[in-house]
Amino acid sequence: MEFLDCHEEKITRCGLIQDLGFLFVFSNETCCIAVSENVIQLTQTPFEQYLGLPIDRILAELTGSSTLVFEDIDESFKNSIFYRFTKRIVIHNENYDLSIYRHNDHIYVEVEIYSDIQVESNKLYYYAKYLEDHKAHIWESLATQIRQIIHYDRVMVYQFMEDHSGQVIAESKSEDMHSLLGYRYPEFDIPKQARELYTIFLARHTADTDAATHKIMGSSQEDIDLSKCSIRALSPIHIQYIKNSKARASASFSIIRDGQLWGLVTCQNNQPQHVDLSQRHLCTFLTQFATKHHISELLKKEMEIQSAMNVVEKDLKSDLLIDRNTFHVLERFGEKIMPMLHADGIYIKYATGERSIGLVPNTEQLQEINDFVQDDDSIFSTHKFKYSYQGENILPGVITTEILPNSQWKIYIFRKEVVIQEVWAGKPEKHLQYDDSKKITFPSPRTSFEAWKQITRTHATPWLQVEISFIERIVFIIQQALAKRNAEIDQLNKDLVRSNNALDTFTYTLTHDIKNPLSSIKLGAQMILMKNNITTEQLHKLANNMLDSSSLISDMLDKVHELSKSNSVALNLELLDPTSKIILIAESSKNQYDVTHLDFILGAILPIKGERTLIYQLFLNIVGNAIKYSSKQEKPKVEVYSTASDNKVTYFIIDNGIGMDLKNGNNIFEIFQRLPNSSGYEGSGIGLSIVRRIIDRLGAEIKVESSLGKGTTIQIQFDN
Structure with a gap:
């Protein structure tokens, strides 16, 4: 019996597009090699008649003019920051958005319906100004704005956690909907290949989970890559997942931080609702704009923390210069940094003695930490250390560092466990289904999103990078003082x-x-x-x-x-x-x-x-x-x-x-x-x-x- 995991599903090569658009695919030689079967609804011409035609002839038919030449468009890709050409066109008195781009060895031409909800480009300044004025609550402000633009029932900002699960950190919703703010979602809700796609293509949507999908028909049997196709149909598993969440339409906009997928703006609507190209572009821009403000605010907060830490560092330098007894200086210093690191205990060990301040593990637990990190000559940190020996104090938050390599000079910093009650949108567990015709077992989309509570223990508050860097600098200062004396x-x-x-x-x-x-x-x-x-x-x-x-x-x-x-x-x-x-x-x-x-x-x-x-x-x-x-x-x-x-x-x-x-x-x-x-x-x-x-x-x-x-x-x- 074969097992198909979620991450094995070829979501970018599904061969289907949504009912809201039409697709033409061309080779590098600008010859049409594939067309969506529904194109007859757009032009009254069967798809077979487009295969083999040059791109300029098809563009002329779509736009009703020969002024749009692909060679000029292609040249603009090379000389500008834009990788996608877009244009508003009219076909049979109906408005459409035309989109042209290159991906790998193919040229793609998309035509999608035009939403009745208009985006006013002259309001872009006011959208950005609103986010700037409300940067203290940037994600709530972003959710509010995007909901105003696309008119969806619910817009959530979803942050990925350390284990790739996610949590709703901001929300804007209709008054008659229950809140999902704070809810957790398991990692397998968004499989690996979906997260990778969100990183390279920042906007995804489906206008109607019950709408028909259309095949891409071609003169060859090659598998067309739809990674950057705006009108690609979602996978059946994803569609069923949306239906199970009681939504009929869905949209998402990626939050990219330092080149990584940090989170998503996830949008749901109870009725079918198309988010057209101009709306998606505006929402993507505002999402990136908000992300920049978020990063800027984090940098400011880190600078404030670093400024306070710099004072302690200067005091330590002064004490090491005045007091030749390094052990005494370290003991006094331990009491100073505990509140700065939000630590519950510090243990300082050197060749001729030791000093404990606050809550410290027992001897067996300390030895267990030493055995675990003995081959690590740098700083070790974790917020979920598991002890075999149970003591009076549970201290899963651990930072350890050697002041001098291969010596008895060490510093240990501890945090006690924090008991957290987490609310999950449904119990985080996979359900498997068996397809008798294909002889394949595959994961089934979750059917329940009812609140499910879980108590998390044996974890401490995670250490911030600025706190770990502070300890690194402290160790360096001590090493400098010792080297200076020698x-x-x-x-x-x-x-x-x-x-x-x-x-x-x-x-x-x-x-x-x-x-x-x-x-x-x-x-x-x-x-x-x-x-x-x-x-x-x-x-x-x-x-x-x-x-x-x-x-x-x-x-x-x-x-x-x-x-x-x-x-x-x-x-x-x-x-x-x-x-x-x-x-x-x-x-x-x-x-x-x-x-x-x-x-x-x-x-x-x-x-x-x-x-x-x-x-x-x-x-x-x-x-x-x-x-x-x-x-x-x-x-x-x-x-x-x-x-x-x-x-x-x-x-x-x-x-x-x-x-x-x-x-x-x-x-x-x-x-x-x-x-x-x-x-x-x-x-x-x-x-x-x-x-x-x-x-x-x-x-x-x-x-x-x-x-x-x-x-x-x-x-x-x-x-x-």
């Missing part, structure tokens, strides 16, 4: 090298980085002198640019002056938004290198922790170089954007300039090092050496990818 001279030498590097960085500034703000001042003055009819607004803008440039020069000179007196500069690190500086650098560089036709794309810009003068210099050199070395291209293009992952923010600066040959050991960060293909461009070979020193000073990381004649991509990763 090698004071070596440490002094390191400090001297670091000081000299900082001095070099600011010294080079005088002959290199000041040129850019000086150029801005000069350009502004020239425009004031040369233009007789300059407006007050233009004059005000020029004056502000000149003042900003003067301020930057003053800051740089101040740093050099500080160095001349002390040989070191203490960086004043703060959370910075470099957006305005990047725009100023881009505008100034466009004028400096005469690149008026530059395509400059500024994507998401996240705040970073740094010193504002150094951050300005960093982007000045990298963005300035990107513009300079792409200035002679026919269509110069520079893109700047950032992403967040864990405690890191990564900036990407991408250009289509002359590129660099990195294969022959060329050290692009060496001072006065210029590569052979850079002749004809002004420069002294100092810029990237300054970048290297600033990166080291800020504790950041830089990665360069480049090919001759194809451009350069630079990644800068900041610790936040």
